[in-house]
Amino acid sequence: GIQVEQSPPDLILQEGANSTLRCNFSDSVNNLQWFHQNPWGQLINLFYIPSGTKQNGRLSATTVATERYSLLYISSSQTTDSGVYFCAVVDGSARQLTFGSGTQLTVLP
Amino acid sequence: DTEVTQTPKHLVMGMTNKKSLKCEQHMGHRAMYWYKQKAKKPPELMFVYSYEKLSINESVPSRFSPECPNSSLLNLHLHALQPEDSALYLCASSQETVNTEAFFGQGTRLTVV
Numbered sequence: 001g002i003q004v005e006q007s008p009p010d011l012i013l014q015e016g017a018n019s020t021l022r023c024n025f026s027d028s029v030n031n032l033q034w035f036h037q038n039p040w041g042q043l044i045n046l047f048y049i050p051s052g053t054k055q056n057g058r059l060s061a062t063t064v065a066t067e068r069y070s071l072l073y074i075s076s077s078q079t080t081d082s083g084v085y086f087c088a089v090v091d092g093s094a095r096q097l098t099f100g101s102g103t104q105l106t107v108l109p
Numbered sequence: 110d111t112e113v114t115q116t117p118k119h120l121v122m123g124m125t126n127k128k129s130l131k132c133e134q135h136m137g138h139r140a141m142y143w144y145k146q147k148a149k150k151p152p153e154l155m156f157v158y159s160y161e162k163l164s165i166n167e168s169v170p171s172r173f174s175p176e177c178p179n180s181s182l183l184n185l186h187l188h189a190l191q192p193e194d195s196a197l198y199l200c201a202s203s204q205e206t207v208n209t210e211a212f213f214g215q216g217t218r219l220t221v222v
Binding site: 096098 | 146150151152153154159164165197199201206207208210212215216
């Protein structure tokens with residue numbers, strides 16, 4: 001099956017800093033989503049982005065499907081941005097989301 | 110409305126108990142999913158229902174029994190679980206199984222004692 005790798009595994013930032021999270025995948029994808037999992041376990045949809053660039057407030061994402069990676073940018077980070085960020089993909093043969101191992105983000109006040 | 114509702118939020122059960130987890134969505138989605146997530150790990154797929162029919166079972170033990178009574182509801186029946194089954198159980202739905210955005214419920218945190 002498809003392999004999904006996220007980096008870095010852990011990231012600690014001071015409030016106000018910017019960051020870039022990366023997601024590499026091993027095969028072509030039909031679907032790519034970024035999620036934020038809050039401390040209570042809820043997976044919150046950030047972006048549905050199989051290709052191209054999208055922005056939502058302080059967050060933006062870019063997927064370069066031909067090079068098999070996606071980037072999530074967080075600008076002016078806030079303590080409420082803390083949590084685990086997951087990239088998940090659906091490849092051509094599967095009918096399920098396969099998750100990467102996640103990036104644990106901690107934003108310090 | 111992009112809401113998937115799961116009940117209960119927390120559940121503690123003994124190894125001889127029978128319990129059920131419930132998931133509901135009213136977005137008209139035709140695909141529904143159960144995922145299991147252990148601490149500090151990503152969610153792992155258990156089951157996929159497409160148009161109320163089971164389409165994927167990821168070799169899940171028979172002590173987990175899914176049911177899709179209608180297009181809005183998904184249940185997970187639990188029986189004779191083991192302590193290692195303690196985890197966060199997440200339900201999700203999407204318009205179709207491919208090329209469409211998936212939405213997750215807040216999860217049921219299950220503890221087996």
